[in-house]
Amino acid sequence: MKIKGPSFDVMLEECFDASTLEDYEILREEYHILANSYWIMLGSLTCKSKCCVISNHPFIFQACANPGCPTGGIWSEWTTTDRCPTTCGSCSKAFHTRRCLTAEIECPCIGNDTRYYPCNTLSCVYPAQRTCCIPYVPMIINGSMTCGPLPKDPVVTSCCPAGGLWSNWGGYVRNSENTAFERTRRCLSEEAGCNCTTGNSVNTNKLCPCASFVDTYDTYFKNGTDILYTTSYNRELNLTTCIFWSLLYKTSDACSNWEPYTSTNVIRYWKKDAINYTEYRMADCNDPANQYFRAYCDFKTGYYRFYNTDDEVLGWKQVRILPPG
Structure with missing residues (x-):
């Protein structure tokens, strides 16, 4: 494939790996030419997409039509x-x-x-x-x-992407030795003769693979000055099943009036991609049985899910009403 510039002809030849968007700087606007839906630039630039083509001219680069995908x-x-x-x-x-x-x-x-x-x-x-x-x-x-x-x-x-082209990672599973979590991916380009030469097909994680609850969401849970949110001191994460539980308080300031209910446990949690918190009534405080907040790790998405609603949760707190004065 040959592309004509203002004063040069160049033949596009070999593939090379891409860098980051920050490396993709524009030097001189007047040297930009739009040829066959590709931006050709004069200057020592780095292409930002996964699959790029570099010419035998030292200063001409071609970005793939769809960044991140082979043409x-x-x-x-x-x-x-x-x-x-x-x-x-x-x-x-x-x-x-x-x-x-x-x-x-x-x-x-x-x-x-x-x-x-x-x-x-x-x-x-x-x-x-x-x-x-x-x-x-x-x-x-x-x-x-x-x-x-x-x-x-x-x-x-289309050229072979530099390093090959991997599938997305699959969900985590417990390995056969019951010592860690593993996930796998496939080399999509291998069948077309383009081997994956960078990265691995198996990823191992000895810890629970879900993102921990984010404490910084505490500030977003507040609604006025008379309400605080706290997590129970009595909580546990099973490192084999990745099930989290936390005992809910039943003190007088933790059993508040909520909508038509009196003396009830209420939590607030932040769903993934939400713009505000969600409130949820857990149980009546007059119930003598212990009440728990429970969440399990979704090994496919990498987030904990609240058992009661199955929502992906970034953070949570139990509502606690401060006494007057």
């Missing part, structure tokens, strides 16, 4: 389960499919995922009535007498 996506090889009904001559076609290897990380592929393609394409030999079926004719393809010309796939323009 056009990465397809698997064509496969078929059809059995060809004829033995030679390109007289039949088989149904083929292929998969977009990058679709699961939201990098779409350009092109079709199905096709009908001639099968058993070698030319027929005597005593067959014809050498090739119409419209094909005998020709040498890869050293064999073949009935062609055969349809050609569009030229693949």
Whole structure:
């Protein structure tokens, strides 16, 4: 692929890894050219996307059309389960499919995922009535007498991403030795001949993989000066199951009036992506049984979920009313 600049022609050649957005600085606006949907820049720049192309000119860089994705996506090889009904001559076609290897990380592929393609394409030999079926004719393809010309796939323009292209991480599971949590991912580009050479396919975590409750949310829980929020001193996190529990207070200042209820345990918690806290009535303080706040670690999302509502929780506190004066 050749791109013409104001005073130069350059051939785009090799892939290289990307850096961060901070490294992507604009030097001289007048040297920017928009060519084939790519910004070409003059100056010693670093491309910000995962898959980039660098030219043999030392000062010309090309960013991929979709930052973070290989241009056009990465397809698997064509496969078929059809059995060809004829033995030679390109007289039949088989149904083929292929998969977009990058679709699961939201990098779409350009092109079709199905096709009908001639099968058993070698030319027929005597005593067959014809050498090739119409419209094909005998020709040498890869050293064999073949009935062609055969349809050609569009030229693949995407390069192998530097270091390969990984899938997203799967959820954590307890390992077979019951000593740690593990999660795995797959090299999506390997099937297309682009090995993953950076990073690992397995990640191990000896601690619970969910984010701890964020104490800084305490300030957001306050509503006036007469209400405080506190977490029980009696709490525990099971490091094998990653289930958290905390005993709720039943003192007079922890059993407040709430909506139509009197003397009740109430908590406030902050849901992920919320813009305000949520209040939830836990139990009647007159109930002699102990009451607990419980949450479990969601090994897929990496957040704790409040058992009562299944909401992902960033932080929580029990409401406590200060006595007057």
